[in-house]
Structure formats: C-alpha cells, structure tokens
Amino acid sequence: MTGPDDTLLRLERLSVRRGRGGRRLAVDDVTLELRAGEMVGLIGPNGAGKTSLLRAALGLLPATGTSDLSALPAAARARRAAWLPQAREIAWPVTVADLVGLGRVAHPRDPARDGAAVEAALTRLGLTEMRDRVATRLSGGEQARVLIARALAQEAPLLMADEPVAGLDPGHQIAVMETFAALAREAGHAVILSLHDLGLAARHCTRLVMLDQGRIVADGAPEAVLRPDLLAQVFGIAAHFEIGPEGPVFAPLRVVPR
Numbered sequence: 151m152t153g154p155d156d157t158l159l160r161l162e163r164l165s166v167r168r169g170r171g172g173r174r175l176a177v178d179d180v181t182l183e184l185r186a187g188e189m190v191g192l193i194g195p196n197g198a199g200k201t202s203l204l205r206a207a208l209g210l211l212p213a214t215g216t217s218d219l220s221a222l223p224a225a226a227r228a229r230r231a232a233w234l235p236q237a238r239e240i241a242w243p244v245t246v247a248d249l250v251g252l253g254r255v256a257h258p259r260d261p262a263r264d265g266a267a268v269e270a271a272l273t274r275l276g277l278t279e280m281r282d283r284v285a286t287r288l289s290g291g292e293q294a295r296v297l298i299a300r301a302l303a304q305e306a307p308l309l310m311a312d313e314p315v316a317g318l319d320p321g322h323q324i325a326v327m328e329t330f331a332a333l334a335r336e337a338g339h340a341v342i343l344s345l346h347d348l349g350l351a352a353r354h355c356t357r358l359v360m361l362d363q364g365r366i367v368a369d370g371a372p373e374a375v376l377r378p379d380l381l382a383q384v385f386g387i388a389a390h391f392e393i394g395p396e397g398p399v400f401a402p403l404r405v406v407p408r
C-alpha cells in the first residue's frame with residue numbers, strides 16, 4: 151500500500167478556493183508528506199484551513215495541485231485512509247457493534263477478519279460493554295468514540311481525523327490521543343489530525359504542522375513549532391511550554407497583540 155519510501159500521503163502545491171466565486175484561498179500552495187510512524191497534529195486558528203486541507207487531500211473538495219490519495223479510485227482510497235470528519239452524525243438506530251462494522255465496507259467480506267477488526271476497535275475505545283446499545287441513544291462523547299472505533303475498524307494505514315477529541319472529557323481525550331499515537335507507531339501506519347488543544351498536540355504528536363491563512367507557517371517537532379514568536383503571530387497568545395519530567399507541558403497564558 152505504501153510507496154517504497156514509506157510515504158502515506160503526498161501533497162504537492164495543493165490550493166483550495168472557497169466562498170462565492172472562489173474568492174477565498176482556504177488552502178494556499180501546501181506541500182506536505184506524511185511517513186509511516188508519524189502522528190501529525192494540524193494546528194491553526196479558526197478558519198486557518200485545517201478542514202479544507204484534510205478534505206482536499208481526500209478528494210472531497212476540488213483543489214489545484216496534487217494529492218496522491220485523491221488520485222486513487224474510491225475503493226483503493228478507502229483502503230489507504232480512514233476519515234473521521236468533524237460532523238459526527240449517526241443517522242440510523244443501529245447497535246454500536248453494527249455501526250463499527252460499517253468500517254469494513256471497503257474490504258472484501260470476510261466474517262472472521264471483519265469480526266476481529268470490530269472487536270479490536272471496540273476494545274481500543276473501551277466500548278465492548280456498549281456493543282449492543284443503540285448508537286443514536288448514546289451521549290455525544292460516546293457517539294464520538296463509536297465513530298473513532300468505526301474508523302479504526304477500517305484498518306487503513308493512514309488515519310485522518312478532523313478535531314476528533316473535541317467534546318470528549320479529559321480522560322477520553324487523553325485515551326484517544328494515546329490510541330492514535332499507538333496506532334501511528336504500528337508498522338506502516340500514520341495519523342494526521344486537526345486539533346485546537348495545543349497541550350494535547352504538544353504531548354502526543356511527533357510532528358506539528360501550523361497553518362495560518364491557508365499556508366504552512368511551521369512544520370516540525372512540537373518544541374520547534376510552538377515557539378513564542380509563532381504563537382503570538384498566528385494565535386495571538388503567550389504560553390508556557392516546558393519539557394518536564396512527565397514530558398511536554400503546554401499551557402496558553404494570555405492574549406497578546408499580533
């Protein structure tokens with residue numbers, strides 16, 4: 151599935167125009183490569199272009215430039231990448247286990263393998279005891295975890311997620327970040343997710359990509375990206391950041407002039 155160099159996503163000069171007449175450049179000339187083993191956090195203020203970039207990379211939004219993923223036929227794309235959109239809509243009153251099983255549709259039917267993938271995904275998200283509950287009758291945060299489990303059941307090498315931890319309680323936010331980080335460490339896997347919580351991004355991501363007005367303004371290790379000058383310029387904040395005995399600790403402190 152991956153190229154000989156372990157690349158799981160290759161974007162070249164990707165640009166996306168949105169708004170009436172395509173007036174707004176939501177993604178501006180983005181070139182990006184994701185390799186197996188990476189857990190990449192896409193960060194940036196509201197409207198920076200995070201969602202547009204992920205959707206264009208998947209071929210869900212028209213774009214100029216190239217995405218090796220969007221160039222694939224639909225079934226091959228679904229085997230390469232699992233997509234967790236920001237909108238978490240569960241339309242049908244099916245059980246949790248059946249909903250997670252829908253993650254298998256891109257694979258040829260194989261009851262034993264499908265069942266094992268569903269069990270593994272339920273276990274990873276701590277959902278085994280909820281397996282027979284009707285998914286539409288769960289809380290918002292529980293539904294979010296079910297949809298994450300469905301994406302994991304797809305067993306794609308690349309997981310792309312748009313704000314997957316928004317709305318989860320702190321324990322489940324950490325658990326989901328740890329699950330994603332563990333997945334990224336599995337041979338041949340990578341994760342890219344957008345998120346607003348820079349503390350979680352600093353602790354769990356191997357690499358951060360900072361977007362501002364559609365452009366990549368920084369790309370590298372969390373300590374190289376969460377620099378005071380960039381935080382002030384892009385987010386308009388000052389923050390505390392240290393690598394302590396328990397790893398990176400990041401706390402936004404105050405708003406500063408940009």
Ligand SMILES: Nc1ncnc2c1ncn2[C@@H]1O[C@H](COP(=O)(O)OP(=O)(O)OP(=O)(O)O)[C@@H](O)[C@H]1O
Nearest residue numbers: 168169174176194195196197198199200201202203
């Ligand atoms: N459906 C749309 N029609 C027109 N313009 C849009 C649409 N969706 C987004 N945009 C514009 O595209 C730009 C990028 O938006 P996008 O949703 O990609 O940003 P984001 O970084 O994901 O933001 P957020 O953190 O608020 O979710 C913004 O200027 C936004 O106003």
